[in-house]
Amino acid sequence: MDKIGETTLLIDLAALEHNYRFLKTKLAAQTKFLAVVKAFAYGNDMVVIAKKMQALGTDYFAVAYVKEGILLREAGITAPILILHPQPVNFSETIEHCLEPSLYSPKILHSFLKVAEEKNQTDYPVHIKFNTGLNRLGFLKNDIDFIADKLKNTKALKVASIFSHLAASEDLSEKAFSQKQIAGFNNISNKLKQKLGYSPFRHILNTSGILNYPEAQFEMVRSGIGLYGYGNDKIFEEQLKPVASLKTIISQIHEIAPNESVGYNRAFTSKNYRRTATLPLGHADGIGRQYGNKRGHVNINGKSAPIIGNVCMDMIMIDVTGIDCEEGDEVLIFGPNKSAEDFAASANTISYEILTAISPRVKRVVTNL
Template sequence: MTKIQETTLEVDLSAITHNLNFLRTKIKSSTKLLAVVKAYAYGSDVQQVALHLQHLNVDYFAVAYTDEGIALRKAGITKPILVLHPLPIHFAEIITYKLEPSLYSFQVLKLFLKASENEKGYPVHLKFNTGLNRLGFASEDVSEILKHFSSNKNVQIASLFSHLGASEDLNEKEFTLQQIHTFKNVAEQFLNTLDYQPMLHILNTSGILNYADVAQFDMVRSGIGLYGFGNDPQYNTHFKPVVSLKSVISQIHEIRPNESIGYNKGHVATTAMKTATIPLGHADGIGRQYGKGKGFLTVNGKRCPIVGNVCMDMLMIDVTGVDCQEGDEVTVFGKNPTASEFAKTAGTISYELITAISQRVRRKVVS
């Protein structure tokens, strides 16, 4: 493999294939699979990842916002695209680009019905709040919602869905099963009233792994699982991390006792030490919370703690006793350590870490 010469996020498409195939072993062949590619495909390369997933025949895509869906259309994605958090200001664009909005409140529903006055059977998705208390209609809203669809042929409900709040935590199994029960009751009211059958879906990645036997319905959704994380050590071994963040040593310094390193004298040497400066900082997604010895980078197989404060464009690591030189490759996270391991040093999670990697960091797609 070509040696890294600048800070680079490698995106492994073969790992995407592996993760998708593993998830498919957990569901029936008839169950559709929706790939969540919001936030630049969880910080990777949304165009290449989405095109690869389309080639692998996923059934649906989901993004958070309208602009993300438009970018997918312009990249050549022809599969249905669900916009999870559409805003009314973008409804005209949603229709122009044949995106499918999640309608989660009566205000949003009424405004989209008005925007789609010239359409016929335009697909929409109804989001129900079953316990996450973030977005969604209440279960008590069903009869009122149905009134809007009984006489309106401009739109058609493509799916009913909800989102699990603790599916990765088996200590909260009762809470999750209650969410599923609430959703089933909501769905039953629609299925008993409509003259067609919308798809039903509630399972996210952890839901697929833990609740596919009770709530698989017509479709499942996966985000973090596609990118290599199962939210549980027992499942992580079945996934392959998709992204690896690497950089290089720009300069090596010999530090004398009592000399300081970085802004605000973030580290003061008590003995002689050697540091390496890396072209990577909080503007690239590695925040100040990883500084002062919490986070580490790997140089030639050795874990080297970050010393001092992380700067905007640089950070320094302690390479005392490590055989290295300027230009050597440095690993931030990837297969070892994983993004989960690295994120844990600062008390956060893989989601936050990988989605925060700046778009100024070079992406390199490998397969």
Template sequence: MLKAQETVLEIDLKALKHNFDHLKSRISSNTKFMAVVKAFAYGSDACEIANYLQKLPVDYFAVAFVHEGIQLREAGITKPILVLHPQAVNFNILIENCLEPSIYNVKILNEFIATASAEKLNDYPIHIKFNTGLNRLGFSENDVDTIISTVNESTSVKIESVFSHLAASEDLNEKDFTLNQIKKFKNITENMTKQMGYKPLLHMCNTSGILNYPEAHFDMVRSGIGLYGFGNSEKENKNFKPIGTLKTIISQIHAIEKGESVGYNRAYKTDTFLRTATLPIGHADGIGRQYGKGKGYVIINNQKAYILGNVCMDMIMVDVTNIDCKEGDEVIVFGPETTAENLAKTANTISYELITAISQRVKRLFIGN
């Protein structure tokens, strides 16, 4: 790894390959793999990550919104791309870029068929999403007959896959709930397949589903957080390598006398002498204010330096009173050892929120290619 000279998010592609290989080892050779690269590939850079994964290879990509899929196409991604939450206003440009929509209710189904018909399309691939307990998006089990009759009346679309999403696959205390979701999905898809006359791809498992419920791998699995190095449990985390290391440097060191304050609103006041280091990273870079006031920390020369006072837009101040350091020294915000998950816990949140919040103004540096 290179020594930082500014704030940078270092992405280790060898770690990405390790995570992909591990996930592949947990599924059968016949099971397809969908890489979830929404939200800028969980803060990493979707185009770079997808281009790397396309060569490994993956079978499908997934994004949340249409504009994310367009960016992948413009970056040279040729594999199928599922858009998980498309809006009708974007259907024409979705089709123009050969993206494949998740269809999650009757309104969206009718609107997409109308658009596809107007474009004189034949058998355009769509993906039918069912709600089996997450209660976020998706048709209900009672909608099967309506879906089949609506699709059968049109030659413009064809059901490529039927899928659902597990609500608590990482929590083994909710095993009964998850098994009930799987059972419900099996019932739905058996009914659908019977009426369709052919078998679409079936998929239900996210990263934790891949690891904990092999009986639900079906024809394809989807992984997001696992690719980026997190297994959603202490046991599984040992099999993954976080791909991102967020680094910065010490811009200035201050001697703070007893009775002085640090930062906006004088949120930290000292009753003793201390040394502080100011770092060029703040809430505009993804380090939210919830990490301030002694909750969050960074690593300087292998020691924890806690954040003092309020996080500023472009800077944080940390306590280096007992750390041997100087201006220009490298600082690790999170990485393979002190992970994003560890830092996120200090603010009572999760790694997903922290890594996806890293601003795109932070330079991404790719290593290990």
């Protein structure tokens, strides 16, 4: 592609396809695949990613909120869309746009059933979520009879899937806990299937679950971070390709004398002569203040340069002393040659956070269409 002239997030669809096909090698041929595209497809472009995944043949999509599902429908996505965290205020829109809600509590089940019956629905697909140890959302095991009785007394709803979420699938030191969750989910789902009198498909594995517990894939798996090139483990990340690359340029270079300060609050003071560069991105673009004061590093012409001083709203300053560079040169924040996971780790956080934090004002460019 042409040289960038501003802060740009490059979205590589060839990398996305590679990651999808790699994850599919871990699955049985008949196992369904759900692509998680919430949070603007982990900070990329939700519509672009979903269209590519639909073309590749993914079976399902998942988003967090109804608003996200509506955006996909309006963009022409026709595959089933699971809403992971729906709210009652949006239930009418959920049905209007043929979105499939996760029902995770008695209140949510009551509320959605009421709306579905008012709209004269028959066998509207819903997904029953159970809490097996994450303690975030979900029914409990002792809710099985309540759920079955409620659903057997209505024609408005039909369970498309039963699912849960692993709490520590990426951490093999917690293997016993994960296996306990899987066994508990198997028991719960079998009991609910028996009481319903039919067999919804089941899913509990996320990306790390697919890679570490493929024996528990049931009838479907879900992948979010893996599709975008991160496997929560160096072994797997070597086989995945980052989809997003964040690049910017050098706006200005300064020669800093000893005892001169850089940035707000004089957070950096030079002990000797230094050369600094100012970049056009900051915490309003997703590079939080936690990356300042030499915690975060960027790459220029193959060299690593620390972020110095406090990150500003629209700018960061870096130390380029000893680096051959000039104004207008490209700067890599993260991408294939500098992992977002490594960049995030410098500030004691994770790839999910830096990826999803990239502001909508950052230009998106799609490559390898």
